[in-house]
Amino acid sequence: MTSCSSPAGCSGQGSTRVNDTQASKAAQHPCYSISGHHRFARMHLAVAPACNLQCNYCNRKYDCSNESRPGVVSELLLPEQAVAKARQVAAAIPQLSVVGIAGPGDPLANIGRTFQTLELLRQQLPDLKLCLSTNGLMLPSVIDRLVDVGVDHVTVTLNALDPAIAEQIYAWLWFDGERYTGRSAAQLLIERQAEGIRKLTEKGILVKINSVLIPGINDQHLLAVSQQIKQWGAFLHNIMPLISRPEHGTVFGLNGQPEPEADQTAAIRQACGSSMPQMMHCQQCRADAIGMLGEDRNAAFPLSAVPVTPPAYLPIMHQRAQLHASIVSQGESEEADACLVAVASGDGQVIDRHFGHTDRFTLYSLSAAGVVQVGQRFTPRYCHSPQECEPQDAGQDMDALLALLADVQAVFCARIGLTPWKRLEAAGIEPQINGAWQPIEAVLLQWWQQRKAVTGEMTARGVA
Numbered sequence: 486m487t488s489c490s491s492p493a494g495c496s497g498q499g500s501t502r503v504n505d506t507q508a509s510k511a512a513q514h515p516c517y518s519i520s521g522h523h524r525f526a527r528m529h530l531a532v533a534p535a536c537n538l539q540c541n542y543c544n545r546k547y548d549c550s551n552e553s554r555p556g557v558v559s560e561l562l563l564p565e566q567a568v569a570k571a572r573q574v575a576a577a578i579p580q581l582s583v584v585g586i587a588g589p590g591d592p593l594a595n596i597g598r599t600f601q602t603l604e605l606l607r608q609q610l611p612d613l614k615l616c617l618s619t620n621g622l623m624l625p626s627v628i629d630r631l632v633d634v635g636v637d638h639v640t641v642t643l644n645a646l647d648p649a650i651a652e653q654i655y656a657w658l659w660f661d662g663e664r665y666t667g668r669s670a671a672q673l674l675i676e677r678q679a680e681g682i683r684k685l686t687e688k689g690i691l692v693k694i695n696s697v698l699i700p701g702i703n704d705q706h707l708l709a710v711s712q713q714i715k716q717w718g719a720f721l722h723n724i725m726p727l728i729s730r731p732e733h734g735t736v737f738g739l740n741g742q743p744e745p746e747a748d749q750t751a752a753i754r755q756a757c758g759s760s761m762p763q764m765m766h767c768q769q770c771r772a773d774a775i776g777m778l779g780e781d782r783n784a785a786f787p788l789s790a791v792p793v794t795p796p797a798y799l800p801i802m803h804q805r806a807q808l809h810a811s812i813v814s815q816g817e818s819e820e821a822d823a824c825l826v827a828v829a830s831g832d833g834q835v836i837d838r839h840f841g842h843t844d845r846f847t848l849y850s851l852s853a854a855g856v857v858q859v860g861q862r863f864t865p866r867y868c869h870s871p872q873e874c875e876p877q878d879a880g881q882d883m884d885a886l887l888a889l890l891a892d893v894q895a896v897f898c899a900r901i902g903l904t905p906w907k908r909l910e911a912a913g914i915e916p917q918i919n920g921a922w923q924p925i926e927a928v929l930l931q932w933w934q935q936r937k938a939v940t941g942e943m944t945a946r947g948v949a
């Protein structure tokens with residue numbers, strides 16, 4: 486399996502070692518992986534207008550289709566509109582791998598709209614990575630919901646650990662129906678951010694920390710931030726230069742707070758790189774950006790042009806899986822005997838899930854490039870308890886599951902009932918339980934070598 490020791494080449498002498506599961510999760514996220522950013526696309530859904538915090542560098546009232554900076558959008562979307570648009574974009578941009586919510590306000594200050602969007606995305610686009618960007622104030626309250634809906638990348642903006650510094654950055658916040666200002670607001674925010682980040686990393690969610698570099702306020706403090714987030718298990722640090730123009734109408738812009746020079750940003754990133762891998766390729770995107778990083782195709786997808794009846798998704802998903810398999814295995818998966826297989830695993834290391842109980846399958850491409858993870862697909866669950874593992878009537882949900890997996894050649898799981906076993910075989914998909922409780926990579930490699938040997942023998946004997 487492809488492995489790396491830092492977030493795919495991001496700068497950082499003191500890179501924490503990254504395990505295979507983390508590396509595979511990051512590889513297809515254009516922000517979390519430097520090698521992924523030329524090859525995979527992202528889409529931000531602007532469903533979250535409100536915020537529970539006021540940063541002195543942010544003004545979301547400013548809306549301009551030509552301007553590219555965080556917090557700016559052309560159109561706000563309702564959850565259903567956002568998901569319809571995501572389906573349209575998924576059909577038009579096959580490199581799409583991630584759909585995220587990054588504002589224009591804070592996703593967790595709009596909890597109803599945010600989770601409705603995430604749940605609809607999970608149901609209708611079961612293979613796309615879900616991502617979220619938040620100030621962290623409400624994080625501790627929603628960790629389990631994020632895990633349940635399958636969000637596995639979260640960005641938290643953490644500008645300071647010291648309340649004396651933080652109170653210069655934030656004007657006020659709302660929490661539990663109360664307004665906080667000054668030191669007490671700063672203290673509360675930092676406590677909630679710390680708790681949220683620790684809980685996310687404990688759950689195995691990849692956490693990226695954004696820190697806005699504000700000269701004269703937190704520039705000397707970001708090394709301490711980098712060191713602390715490493716302790717908390719964050720994956721990547723993204724130091725973003727402050728954007729502070731008077732015409733944006735922010736407190737900092739109007740007060741003449743200077744933006745950092747490029748060499749100051751570079752020097753601070755380099756210093757922080759001794760603690761944490763640094764993101765160097767952030768484009769400080771709009772909250773409705775679409776496409777590869779550095780490009781924004783949002784203008785090509787106005788809400789007025791979103792089809793009322795979106796195209797059927799599964800054929801689009803199957804085609805995209807072939808493309809992504811070819812990208813992650815550097816074209817090797819296009820060879821004749823390359824194939825896609827699905828694995829039921831909870832921890833991404835061992836085949837440990839029952840076919841009928843797993844909430845997701847991990848897809849692997851087997852080719853000359855070896856065993857390479859291609860992504861995940863969330864299941865429409867058809868069996869909800871061990872007593873139900875042999876459904877008398879393998880009906881709708883089993884049909885949906887077979888449609889989800891129609892492009893794979895084998896399914897590896899720890900256990901499977903007789904009825905689904907037969908249904909898989911009838912659909913031309915090989916059920917495999919021989920690798921139960923064993924490491925995924927070794928099992929897949931062995932299966933693939935045996936398969937190649939059999940295919941080679943048949944070819945030699947002239948069997949079609």
Ligand SMILES: C[S@@+](CC[C@H](N)C(=O)[O-])C[C@H]1O[C@@H](n2cnc3c(N)ncnc32)[C@H](O)[C@@H]1O
Nearest residue numbers: 542555556587588590591619620642695727728
């Ligand atoms: C618009 S926010 C939306 C998500 C969430 N509310 C947050 O603050 O993390 C996305 C990112 O843009 C950053 N940002 C907003 N205004 C900025 C500015 N004027 N200069 C630099 N970064 C900015 C935020 O700090 C955050 O990391």
Ligand code: SF4
Nearest residue numbers: 536539540543590620
């Ligand atoms: S938390 Fe995010 S959306 Fe809210 S004011 Fe700060 S930057 Fe803007």
Ligand code: SF4
Nearest residue numbers: 516767768769770778
């Ligand atoms: S703002 Fe930076 S981290 Fe966020 S999507 Fe754009 S490139 Fe990625």
